[in-house]
Every structure is written in C-alpha cells, then in structure tokens.
Amino acid sequence: MVRILAVMVIILSCLTAFAGEVKLGALFSETGPASYLGHPEKLTAEMLVAEINAAGGINGDKVVLVSYDTQGDEQRTINYFKRLATKDKVFAVIGPTTTGSSLAVKDLAEKFNTPLISCAASATIVTPVNKYVFKTPQSDIHAAETIFKYMKSKGMKKAAIITAQNGFGVTGRDALIEGAKVQGIEIVSDEKFGDKDKDMTSQLSKIKSASPDAVICWGVGPAPAIVAKNAKDLGINNLFMSHGVASMKFVELAGTSADGLKLPAGRLIVADRLADSDPFKPVLMQYKKDYEGKFNMPVSAFGGHAYDAFSLFKLAYEKSGADKDKFLAALAGTKNFKGTAGEFNMTETDHNGLTSDAFIMVEIRDGKFEIAQ
Template structure:
C-alpha cells in the first residue's frame, strides 16, 4: 500500500515536471495549396519553407530553440483550408501561421485568427486581405495597386494618356480591372476602352479591333497565362503598334514561350527576383535574391519563382518578429510584425505599420521590357 502510494506520488511529480518544462521548439504553421489548381503557387512556397526550416535550424534555430514548420496542403480547396487552419490553431498550438497561397482561402479563414489571437501572414495578393486592416492579418505579395502605379509612372513619362484596358473575367483580372478603373482617371488618364475576355478564350481579335478603333495610346492587359499570350499574338496579327503593358501576372518565361515573337517590346512591372542578375549591385535585395535563387535551384532542380519568394517572406518576417521581441508569444509576434521597418525580402523592402499590413509600395516592382526573348530592366 505504502509502496503503491510512493509510486503514485513519484509519477505525479514526474508528470508535473514534464508539463512545466518549456516546449523545446518554436512551432509555426502553414496552410498552402501544394496540390490542385493553385499548385504553381503552393508547391514552390512549400519547398521554400522546408528549405528555410533546415537553413534556420542549421544556424541555431529561433531564440535558441528548434524551429518547426507544420505544413498542411489545402489542395486549393477552401473547405480543406478551413479545416487545416482550425487544426493548426486548436491542436498543433502554433504561434503564428504563414499562407494560405490563394486569396479566397485566406479570406475564408481570417475570422478564426482574430478569435484565436494568432497572427496570420498570407502569401496571397488580394487587397481585401489587408484593407480594411485586421489586427491579426498581414500579407507579403505586391498588390495590384503597386503594379498599376508603376505602369502609370511609365506611361506618364512617355506621354501616353489615352489608355485601353483588356482584362480577364476571373478573380485576378477583375480585381486588376477595379484598381485600373479607380486609379487611371484621377491620375490624368482617359480610359478609352474597357474590354473583357474569358479565361479560356482563344481569340481576342474582336476586342482588339474595338480598341484599335477607340484610338488608344497604350493598352494595358491584366491576366495570367494563356490569355495575355493570345492578346499579344492577336495584337501583332492585327498590325496594332500601340504600346502594350502586361500585368505582373505574366512575369514568367512561359509567357515569352507562348507569345513567341509577339512578346517583343511588351512592357510589364515585375518583382526583382526574375531579373536579379540585372539589378544594380547597390540594391539591398540583390545578394538575397541571388542566394535564394541559387539555393532553391540547387535543392529542387527547378527554376525559382516569385511565388516561392512570398513563402520566404512570410516565414522570415515571422521569425524576424520573434527575434525582435525575443518572444514567441502570438500577441508579441503580432505587435512586433507591425514594428518591422526596412526588412529586405524577396518581394521588396517591407515597412509594416498599424495602418499598413502589406508593407510594400510601387518600388517593389521594376519595369521590364521583353527583348530577344528575355526581360530587360527599363530605365
């Protein structure tokens, strides 16, 4: 009897001591679309995060503890994303979450993070994620607004005032269209044509013929592959020599491949990652972009993409916030995220504040022109 009591007491003591020890790792969660239609976003993000986890742990981890990134795949499905987010918040006990990859999924889970008081740093670009500002939600990609502003600066300098826009009728194109409609007229541009095409359309000559008749000085096309490639080809076929701007949505080699010779002379705003070797040596992003691109290509034997960069930025910003406050408590991470200034990421230089949870501006983009099948930075 006495022995039994002693064993019990010992066991109790053991249990209590086990509970009171600090967890030996810092856990960050991630929900990404590693498979499904948005896998072109989620897969490089996942790869990048796994690479970062190894890299950070090899350098001693976070606050002297091991960094553990718990990654779930939402298969680009909003329901699976919600389930994964709840699992991260309720079961895994993470201190912050990176992702999701797409805007729709991010908007669906925002309210859970507000309730749980855990910060979320999204890799998705929609402006709705950060406007109006939600105390617990941040994002890392450049916004449409920044891309449009960059294009307007270029058009203004060239004296192109009558603008025609042609946008794809999906989420990406229509949010771009809304920003274009909002920003062009107050900045002294005339919107002379506003055309739309379907994501699977294979011929845009009707829209371009209309634009040609409207007498535009420049055309701005907002879409992701393959639509813009068709616009580029049709423009050349119709013999239209009006300058053509594209969005950052086609800043990939695939666009140049699809549009072929018709891509020549097209201008677009792009993140510096794809032109890392051309940016001036004194640019603070240059060493980071080159080393990230090299590490990624060596590890995964695949070309680096802007999207993987959003994953890099999300994790690194969270880690930076933890290091700044020397605390891995969710509320402290949130407070310190808002204090991050001049943080050099792959997407640009981040300056978060209580009013700005995106942290970037139009300088995150450079204007590039397609020449001889490659990008050239414009002056």
Template sequence: MKKFFTIAFLLCASYLFAEIKIGALLALTGPASILGLPEKQTLEMMVEEINKNGGINGQKINLIVYDTQSIDDEARKKFIRLVQKDEVKVVLGPTTSGESLAIKDLASQFKTPVISMASSDRIVNPINKYLFKVAPSDDHAVQTIYAYLSSNKKMKVALLTVQNGYGDSGRASLLKEAKNFGIEIVADEKYLDSDKDMTSHLSKIAAKKPDAIICWGVGPAPAIIAKNFMQLKINAQLVMSHGVASAKFIELAKDAANGIILPAGRMIVAEQLPANDKYKAILLSYIKDYESRYKTPVSTFGGHAYDAIQIVQQSLKMGGDDLASNIEKIKGYVGTYGTFNFSETDHNGLSKDAFVMVKIENMKWKLLK
C-alpha cells in the first residue's frame, strides 16, 4: 500500500510540475541589440501572463533565453544547446536574418520548429519544414517603398545596403522589384555595420543625383548615415528600411531623423489608425501593457516576439507532437504586424498590407496616407 501511495504521489508531482520548455535566441548584445531587448522583454511579459492564466493545456512555460551577441556562429552554438541540453520543444528567434539562415539546417537536423523574428525571404524560401518567420518579407517592404516613391514621381533611386544577411536579402529585393515599378537604380553602394562614417559612400551617391536614397540596415549604422546625409545637405529623399522602426533609431539619429520615410508595422502609429482598423485594439493593448511595465516606448520588434509566442501557444493547444504541422494549420491569426495565414507552402503567412509608410516629423512617427 505504501508503495502504491509513493507511486501515486510521484505521478501527481510530475503532473503538477510539468512544464513546456520554449527556447529563445535573441541578439541582446552586438549591433542588433536594439531589436533583441524589446523581443526579450515582450516574451518575458507574455510568458508571465500565460503562466498566470494556467499555462498551456495545464502546463506552465519555462522560457530559456540565450544571447546570440548578433553573431551567426553563436546562434548555431546556442541552438544546439537549447535542443540537446535544455530539450526545448520550439525555438523563438533568432533576431536577425543572418543568424536565422545560419541555423536553417539545424532546424531540419534536430526536427525542432523555429519561429524567426527576422525578415529575409531566404529564411522561408525555399521552404524548410521546421522554419517559420513572423516578420514581413523584404519583398513586401520594397514593394511598399517603391509604390510610394513612384506615386511621388521619385524614379531615380540609389541603394546603400549593409553587408550582412539582412542587407544582402534587402538589396536582392530592391534590385528585383525595381523594374516592376519603373525604378532606375543609379547607384549601388554597400557599407559595414562597423563603419563610423559614411560620407564617402554618400558623396559618390550624391554625384548621381538620385531622387531618393534607400538605406537598408539595422543598429547604429543607419543613424550615422542619417547624420552624414544631413551634414552633406544632399537634395534627395532619404528612405530607411523597416529595420530602424524603433524609438532607439530616432534617439541615435537625433535631428537627422526628421524627414526620413520608411515602411513599418502599424504599431508605432497605432493611435493614428482609423477607429475601425482591425489591428488598433490589439496594438493599443500591447502598447499599454509593455510601456507600463518597462517604462520605455514599444518597437515593432517587440511585436515580432508577441506574434511568435501567440503562434506557439496556438500550435501547442492543438495537441500532438508535430508542432510544425500545427503551425502550418494556423489561419486568420490577427497579430501586431498583420493577419497570418500559414500553409505547407507559406511559412510567413503575411501579405504586403503588413506595412504602412511612415515619416519622422519632430522626432515622432507620422502615418503617411
């Protein structure tokens, strides 16, 4: 009888303390740290809320976060640790495109679903059964930019792209989509994340007299470009990628941020959305929760983490062990960046309407109509 009660107690204890291990690979240091920090804070906030409400299918989430330092090799090492040592069911992140591409083969090798928070189309094209992403694609961002420029008759465009996975993917989309909008690429320059001055790049570009200059990058470097652009008094429209859609960019660029336009998620202009916009209530709720907790402005990158954990939650609630197939079945999830409709042939699930064009005026975001 005593043995029976001991076994019963152990079974009960194992049920009571059952947990779901979820890993996260985030750039908490390095050039992409301004993206990784709001992702981490959002995940911690969301997991705390889910656990407070009973967890998922009665199990609490154990979130295990590792810093990739914005380095591809670190992402690979930490992924292997999450899967082999920590035995997580799913991995959220990495933060950047290069890191996400660096673990693409590992996701297949270990049959572990990954929900990347980066934007490169190459993350999900070609399709990898275990790799998904929640950030809109580069193609969608480029189409949004070019549609705006062409409607404003700015057809001569210069490119200035960072030399990494994110920049390479963006540059490929910029070159590919140009002909579809009648855009003429008059200059094609590249820079390094570590560059501290871009005046030589911008001087070469200015000599080509473009109507617009598109800078594609994340981290501190685009802010340097904005400052150099202002110093040189270049007569062109400066356009940034969605990689700078955070208050941190404005803080770094200061007055040089004013006048810049870029494609971004609706979050940074949520209050300016029409009352009937289907995303407005979700965005305002998330913004209130995040800003009241962390006393800092939200960024669209935290929104990627919000969408990723919500998608994981939906897939886990479906039951079974094949989470990748469960994610492919998710349809109509209204998130911070758009409405997600996944399938076996679409591991991003978003469309071009995930983006709006915004402008920085008086150090604040303004929705462009």
C-alpha cells in the first residue's frame, strides 16, 4: 500500500501544467471491433497536432495531445474520460469513436466542464442538445434519408433492415424506421445481429422470404462484412450498407462479396472522382494527400471526422483562448466551415451543423469506392 501511495504522489507531482500550451484529450477506439474507425482518427489527430505545433501552435499555444484507446468499450471510455478531465486536466476532448461510447460520456462532459467533440454518427449524441457536446460526422438520420431517396429514384419501395445490436445499430434502426415513414418506404422485415456474430444466414433468409426491393444493413466492424458474404451466398441483391463501413478495411474484409454494395458516405472517399468545380474538393484533396503521403494507407471517412473535430477545436480556440465559456460559444457559432464531412453551420440548437447534402451514394466496384449512378 505504501508503494501505491508513493506512486500516486509521484504521478501527482508530475501533473504541473506548463504555460503556453493547451491540452487536448482524445478518446479513440484504436483497437476492438471499431478499430478501422478509431485507428485513422488517432493518426489524423496526431498528424494535425504535429502540423499545428510545427506552425507555432494555436495563438502561440502548443497543443499537447493526450490520447487513450477506448477499445470501443463504454466502461473504458467513461474511465478514460474521467481520467482526462480530472487527472490530465485537458481543455477539451475529441472523440469517442463510437455512438455508444459517446452517449456514455455525454453527461460527464457537462459534469466535468469539459467540451466534447464526438466523432460518432448517431444524431442522439446532439439531440437533445447539450451545451458541452458536439459531433462532426453526418447524422444517421441523414444517411437513412439519402438511402431512401436513392431507393425511390430507382423505383424501389420495400426495404428490409438488418441492424447491429450496438449503439450505432440501435440508433440507426430508429433513424431508418423514422426515415422510412417520412419517405414513404415500407419496411417489410426488421432483423438484428450481434457485433460478434459469425453467421447471419438465418436472419437474411427470413429477410429474403419477405422479398424486399432492397436490404439495408446498419453496423460497424467485421459483422457487416459477414452480412455481405452471407447475402451474396443467398443471392440477395441490392444490399445497402451504412456510412459505418466507408473504409477500405471493410472492402478488404468482405472481399468479392463487397462488389456492388451501395452506401451513403461523405465525399472524402471519392475525393479524386469529384468534379473540379466541387467546392469541397480542395479541402478533401489536401487532407487525402497529407494522410496518404504520411501513413501510406487510403483515407477513410473516419479519419476525416477527426480532421473536422480537430479543425473545429482549432477554429473555436483561435477565437476564444483558454476561456471555456467563450470556447463553447465560439464552437456553437461555427459558420460556413468546409470540412471533410460537409459544410458545418452550427447553432445553439444544432451541434452538428450538417445537412443531408453532406452525403452522396457511393458504390463499391472492383474493390474501390465509386460514385453510384
């Protein structure tokens, strides 16, 4: 016990903060089922922090990144968030990666007076709005809307949904059911699968017997890749995925069965296919070039979310300095910021600031993302 106390004292004494720096916490799921989201996020955040420090910091303050791996686990996220807020005493936190983790720390952000810019998709993170909580990815509501609109344009009316039993899947399912009502799409079958499930044939064959025009799968990690495989075996066509799989890692996992899949995604993964007149192209190409040049792997939408989160932090901190209330006001007042996910226009009541324009439908062809026709 004495040793423990000694260790505690030593750690405490190391915690003296230096002037002229701002500590930024980061919680990403670098490993675990959501690692292909969290890993690029972490890399992006590190890259941007190094860049900004090389350029002299924000308003002269060097940025110190304190990062923990949540493994996509809610309980860990809570512990690390508390550690960031009370032990590391960070100014703000970017992340967590997944919806479940973000919801788990939503209340803590206010309790510990630590602003949070989440990189997770669900709209429930910012509705009801919390003064301290923001998020950068496009909302699942917008993703659902984009899919349904695309379906209607192809004359499809009946959809079946198969959603993951995790935070992302559960809120995504709500968004799909709501969105279907608004868009006049009939949901003929509603199935679920577990994050770690290995075989979804039973659910998919049930779906098949309901003969939908399209099947929408909502999940992250390896499980959707298995859904794609099983669906292909069963001969199910017109499979849609969520924006949760907009990564080359998913394409790798699913292999040939990814061919022909369609999903809503931000413009980033098809940046080089965009018309030159596209207002987002310069931002996207710049980030793509930096990231791919540095890490030698293809960009994914998720790294982009961290890019946006860090950029929002930077923009607001430039205006506010070390005053938290001013920082929050500046963050909520962000206007016309062109990030990788789209154009952010935050208000007091909208802490995401994106619209469904931020999404386009993409298709996986020959192991590459293409703009869907």
